[in-house]
Amino acid sequence: MILSRLLHSNRGKNLFLPAHGRGLALPREISNLLKKRPGIWDLPELPDFGGPLEESGAVAESQEFFAAQFGVKRCWYGVNGATGLLQAALIAMVRPGKAVLMPRNVHRSLIHACAIAHIKPVFFDLPFLADRGHVQPPDVKWMKKVLEQISIRGLDLSAVVLVNPTYHGYSSSLEPLVRMLHLSGLPVLVDEAHGFHFAISDELDLPASAISVGADLVVHSLHKSGPGLVQSAVLWLQGDRIDPFVVNRSVGWVQTSSPSALLLASCEASLREFLRPLGQRRLRQRVDAARKIAFDLLSDGLPLLPNQDPLRLILHTSTAGVSGFEADRYFISKELVAELPEPGCLTFCLGLVRHRGLVKLLQKRWNALLSTRATRKPLGPFLSPEFPLISVLSMDCGTAWTAEFVKLPLQDSVGSVCAELICPYPPGIPMVIPGELLDSRRVQWLISQRTFWANQIPSEIGVLK
Numbered sequence: 015m016i017l018s019r020l021l022h023s024n025r026g027k028n029l030f031l032p033a034h035g036r037g038l039a040l041p042r043e044i045s046n047l048l049k050k051r052p053g054i055w056d057l058p059e060l061p062d063f064g065g066p067l068e069e070s071g072a073v074a075e076s077q078e079f080f081a082a083q084f085g086v087k088r089c090w091y092g093v094n095g096a097t098g099l100l101q102a103a104l105i106a107m108v109r110p111g112k113a114v115l116m117p118r119n120v121h122r123s124l125i126h127a128c129a130i131a132h133i134k135p136v137f138f139d140l141p142f143l144a145d146r147g148h149v150q151p152p153d154v155k156w157m158k159k160v161l162e163q164i165s166i167r168g169l170d171l172s173a174v175v176l177v178n179p180t181y182h183g184y185s186s187s188l189e190p191l192v193r194m195l196h197l198s199g200l201p202v203l204v205d206e207a208h209g210f211h212f213a214i215s216d217e218l219d220l221p222a223s224a225i226s227v228g229a230d231l232v233v234h235s236l237h238k239s240g241p242g243l244v245q246s247a248v249l250w251l252q253g254d255r256i257d258p259f260v261v262n263r264s265v266g267w268v269q270t271s272s273p274s275a276l277l278l279a280s281c282e283a284s285l286r287e288f289l290r291p292l293g294q295r296r297l298r299q300r301v302d303a304a305r306k307i308a309f310d311l312l313s314d315g316l317p318l319l320p321n322q323d324p325l326r327l328i329l330h331t332s333t334a335g336v337s338g339f340e341a342d343r344y345f346i347s348k349e350l351v352a353e354l355p356e357p358g359c360l361t362f363c364l365g366l367v368r369h370r371g372l373v374k375l376l377q378k379r380w381n382a383l384l385s386t387r388a389t390r391k392p393l394g395p396f397l398s399p400e401f402p403l404i405s406v407l408s409m410d411c412g413t414a415w416t417a418e419f420v421k422l423p424l425q426d427s428v429g430s431v432c433a434e435l436i437c438p439y440p441p442g443i444p445m446v447i448p449g450e451l452l453d454s455r456r457v458q459w460l461i462s463q464r465t466f467w468a469n470q471i472p473s474e475i476g477v478l479k
């Protein structure tokens with residue numbers, strides 16, 4: 015079943031992740047390796063090969079070499095995606111029972127880490143764009159308000175997490191944010207899962223990478239924003255605020271004891287690819303081509319939303335009265351497969367491959383979709399979840415998640431403490447978190463979201479007994 019699906023799902027236009035586009039943009043070394051005798055690359059941690067935690071062997075040498083190339087102190091390759099390395103990074107930065115400030119749009123992996131390690135998340139809300147239902151990363155002014163509130167409420171933080179860029183490619187200027195947080199004495203972890211390519215070249219006119227602005231820990235998903243195989247990722251450490259020994263220990267806690275040699279090779283090859291002139295030239299071509307695609311589509315009247323990552327195209331379907339889900343279903347029926355459908359938008363990931371004829375194809379499909387519609391009355395504005403600027407859980411996330419619970423119809427859950435995570439995927443951003451008190455506003459908002467995400471938001475919710 016799985017194998018035949020893999021072999022026969024090659025039709026149509028793939029505008030989803032991983033960014034290597036079903037092998038087309040894999041680094042040459044990895045393509046060549048995969049052409050060799052099947053399985054030749056499946057090795058255990060032999061002494062000369064080692065693994066991400068070993069002090070010697072090929073993996074250690076590679077990590078050391080590329081940490082130096084990227085100008086940082088240490089790096090660790092990951093074989094469980096950005097997920098595993100974000101968890102290791104958070105557990106390294108924050109002790110059990112201590113608090114970490116994080117935006118409300120964090121990936122669920124960080125909530126899992128809070129649950130496992132009994133870390134207290136303190137959430138900050140983000141600017142909400144009601145015309146499309148997206149949040150934006152914070153700017154300095156926003157973050158100042160957040161820190162003021164933290165201080166007024168006397169919350170004691172151990173660290174801060176930032177998510178930049180978002181899945182949609184929205185990015186804020188990280189440099190002043192990181193500087194401000196460092197001045198407040200806080201180490202910063204940046205989830206840059208979607209922005210490995212930001213770390214590559216100053217000449218591409220992309221936002222500055224978290225590495226270049228001095229974030230203490232940075233995680234890149236190499237399959238989302240680099241040419242890596244799925245699950246390949248890298249964690250970078252710089253400065254003196256975080257002890258590498260502690261990070262190493264945390265990576266060991268969450269990493270498999272048998273890391274895949276193929277994935278480790280893919281991590282190395284992805285870093286090498288983006289550092290060598292040919293890889294940089296290819297990236298530049300992809301970025302230039304993506305800018306041209308967006309320009310042509312906009313000139314033809316397609317409702318694309320501006321963002322900071324040219325490799326992500328956000329089609330604002332709701333302006334024409336079409337939800338992102340409807341558009342997705344229609345496009346898939348025409349063999350055009352996007353990455354991220356949402357109530358107001360459909361996001362395409364161009365990845366690192368060439369897309370010949372994409373402008374014409376998208377114009378044709380979009381116009382055909384519109385011609386099936388009797389009305390084009392815009393949808394929205396979308397309802398903000400109205401999180402307070404700062405919010406904390408009413409009880410420990412891990413304790414609530416593992417406690418005995420009962421299922422209640424959503425409308426009857428007001429006043430209860432949530433015992434489960436509700437989190438549509440993609441994008442993997444939790445709407446409700448275990449340990450959260452469900453007030454009537456949140457419950458009403460959840461109920462309203464069921465109109466759009468019916469299959470992903472259940473009509474009943476698990477709450478503490």
Ligand SMILES: Cc1ncc(COP(=O)(O)O)c(C=O)c1O
Nearest residue numbers: 094095096097121205207235442
């Ligand atoms: C912002 C963000 N961080 C982290 C992750 C996890 O990445 P990975 O799939 O590499 O584990 C995702 C996945 O969607 C994400 O969107």
